[in-house]
Amino acid sequence: MNVLVLHGFTSHPIRTMGPLPNLLRGAGFNVAQPTLPGHGTRPEDLRHVRWQDWLQTAREAYLALPEPRAVVGLSMGGLLAGWLAAEHETAALVALAPALGFKNRLAYLAPLLHPFKPWAYSTDPAQVAARQAKSPNYPNFPTVALTQLIALQRQLPRLLPRVRASALVLEAAQDDTVPEAAVQRYFSLLGSPHKEYRSYxxxxxxxxxxxxxxxxxxxxxxxxxRLASA
Structure with missing residues (x-):
C-alpha cells in the first residue's frame, strides 16, 4: 500500500504535514514525500519555478511508487493530487483544504502587480522573524510565485471531472486562506463515483x-x- 503525500504552497515539505506521514507509516503504508521545487530552502528559490515544475516533481514521485497508489495533498498539494488522480488510475485521493480559490481576492492581482510589488509580504527582518516563530512555512514569498499557483488553479477544473478514484475532501471550517466555496467546488467537480466530504x-x-x-x-x-478493496 503506497501513498504520495504532497505539501502546500510555501509549506515546509516535512514539518507542515504534522503527524500524518508517520501515522501512515505506522499503519503499514509506504509513504513518499517529495519536496516541490522552490520549497524547503529559502523563499527566493520560488522566483523562477513554474507550476509545471511542481506537477512534474509530483508526477515523478507518484510513478516511482508501486501500485496500488493513493495520493494525499494539502492546499496546493490537493490541486496537484487531483491532477494526478485525473491522469492515472489512482486507488484513492485525499485533498485537505484544496486551494482552488482564495479568500483574499486581492491575490488575483498578482499577475499585474508582481513587477511592482516583488514580495507578497514584507521583508522587514522583525516581521519575518515574527512570522517564522508562528509557522514552519516561508515567512514571505515572491509575488511572481503566486501567479504560478493561480495558473494551476485555472487549469485544474477541466481535469477534476476525469477523476474516477474514491475521494475524500476535507474542509477546514476556520480556514483564513481558502473559502468553503472553493473546497465545495473542488468536491463537486470530481468525477469520482464514490466521494466523501468532511468538515473539521x-x-x-x-x-x-x-x-x-x-x-x-x-x-x-x-x-x-479504500486500498484494501483496491
Missing part, C-alpha cells in the same frame, strides 16, 4: 492545529479501507 473546525494548516492527530487518523482509516 480546523485552520488552513489542518495538520498543525489541535485536531491534527484526529484528522490524520481519519485519513489513515479511510485509506486503509
Amino acid at each position: 473546525p480546523s485552520q488552513h494548516d489542518m495538520l498543525l492545529d489541535p485536531l491534527a492527530e484526529q484528522v490524520s487518523q481519519d485519513i489513515a482509516v479511510w485509506l486503509k479501507e
